Amino acid sequence: MYTLGINAVFHDSSACLVKDGILIAAAEEERFTHYKHGKRPIPFSTYELPFHAIDYCLATAGIHLRDVDHIAYSFDPGLLIEESQIGDPYTTIPFFPGQVNQASKRNPWEQLFLSSVVNAPGHLVDGYPHHLQQRFAGSTTKDWEWHFTDHHLSHAASAYLPSPFTEAAVMTIDGRGEVATTTYNIGKGNTLERLGQVDMPHSLGLLYEKLTTYLGFLHSSDEYRVMALASYGKPVYAGEFRDMITIGSSGNYSINDEDFVKLFGPARRPNEPFLEQHFDLAHSLQLVLEESVLKLCEWLYAETQYDNLCLAGGVALNCVLNARIRDKSPFKNIWVQPAAGDSGTALGAALWVDSRERSVSSKEFQMNDCYWGPEYSDDMIEDFLRKVKAPYRKTDNIASETAALLAADKIIGWFQGRMEFGPRALGSRSILASPISDDMQRRLNEVKDREDFRPVAPAVLEEDAPEWFKGATVSPFMLFIYDVMKDKAERIPAVEHIDGTARIQTVSATQHPLYHQLLLEFKKLTGVPILVNTSFNTLGKPIVCSPRDAVECFWSSPFDALVIGSFILEKIPSDENFSSHTNLRKTSIIN
Secondary structure: EEEEEEEEEOOOOOOEEEOEEEEEEEEEEEHHHOOOOOOOHHHOOOOOOOOHHHHHHHHHHOHHHHHEEEEEOOOOOOOHOOHHHHHOOOOOOOOOOOOOOOHHHHHHHOHHHHHHHHOOHHHHHHHHHHHHHHHOOOOOOOOOOOEEEEEHHHHHHHHHHHOOOOOOEEEEOOOOOEEEEEEEEEEOEEEEEEEEEEEEOOOOOHHHHHHHHHHHOOOOOOOHHHHHHHHHOOOOOOOHHHEEEEEEEOOOOOOOOOOHHHHOOOOOOOOEEEEEHHHHHHHHHHHHHHHHHHHHHHHHHHHHHEEEEEEHHHHHOOHHHHHHHHHOOOOEEEEEEOOOOOOHHHHHHHHHHHHHOOOOOOOOOOOOOEEEEOOHHHHHHHHHHHHHHOOOOEEOOOOHHHHHHHHOOOOEEEEEOOOEEOOOOOOOOEEEEOOOOOOOOHHHHHHOOOOOOOEEEEEEEEEOHHHEEEOOOOOOOOOOOOEEEEOOOOHOOHHHHOEEEEEEEEEEEOOOOOHHHHHHHHHHOOOOOEEEEEEEOOOOOOOOOOOHHHHHHHHOOOOOOEEEEEHHHHHHHOOOOHHHHHOOOOOOOOO
């Protein structure tokens, strides 16, 4: 049985395909369209389905859309009918074709938003000619069954069903779903039981988004920048944020909608310098978010008495928060799904519907890695390189030769195997560099046209991680921070953040053999089992997907070599020193 999962309502549009409980393929739409996050989360973009990601998933399985048995769409418009007007433009009484709804006059986008959701099955068939042919061609056509799946249930299923646990508490926190913003579940066997939820307009995720916008960043996109900025500040405004949030006794909370301009003064405009106040605001909200979520964890642990916790929702991509939960909450084991944001709801919806329709009582799939996207053979890569007349050489020992380039302080584009699912580049579509030079963070931020305060992250051999990072355990998805060991810090200055931490990725031979071998070869040359790993993209662009994307990014960016499949492309060094490159778009920091 094939089940196609689709996320399309807000942002990070994605698709995945599950066959009899096992994931076959998963990808975000942005990787094919080159539009970051697939689309902006605005009401009139609801009709945009992830057609390219869907086509990729079907092609990977060698099937047509007509061969799919069930389609799981990670949003349930029916939940909105049960709610009265709660003051949010997405969740007033909904409009459906044939219904008269005077309340919809309050929001001119409401009818378009919800009518596009309920008509998604038609959009899938008619919105792309290839799908139209697949759906109705020939006598073998059969009807699939469409399932609208609760957004937060999809988050919870994506967190628990692929986890290593057979029982766990499950917490999902994001900006919003249909109505819920935070949910609590018990996962046991192959089931989820909802314990409670917090509804709009109260949302920790939206509060963080609000500060993201106030600081001049793009909400539902740049929250990770606020997290990075927070390390440079002090908790000057923690009292103001604590006053906004009231935590109840049963996992519930409320948030006062305060005017940040009245509280803190004029908002920062994009490209304006950062002031000390901006660092302090980011630090204060990050601290209060951690305090608040820890209280929710304490309640959830007391309610469930489970040692295991699964997390999903956009807030679960906050690796500083995740580490705080790991170190300070009552839970002993924490698992975060690598595509914890909205893209992962396609996975959760598909796994949930698949297990219900097949009446499976036990879990069948464990997500040990994130490599579920497209891959390209050496023949495909070489055909492309010849076609575009790119200079290249082939090597029989890609790990050894790449390690030598890295040991020589070169910055490398690394394109190998299946693309990652989720927002992190984890060794398939990565930019790699040596962590030994204390200048490497600055160089990489210039290559990627990023702000100076942005840290870069280490990939480390799983077996060596505890020697370099305090208390490090298996952490393959780069979703937790660890303190850099004090006696090792001076050897890897590029990856130590200002607060002494690093967001690590542990690499094992079973997860990514070639990546693991590269780290081993680098260790042989330098004695350091660590590489700097950042995503293979530049400012405002998604992570590269295809050989064309990789070559275009390489030749239009100031890094030194591209290692793609078994091939190496190198640039001729210029006479200019690297530091002479001017980054016109980078925003300066004023302390």
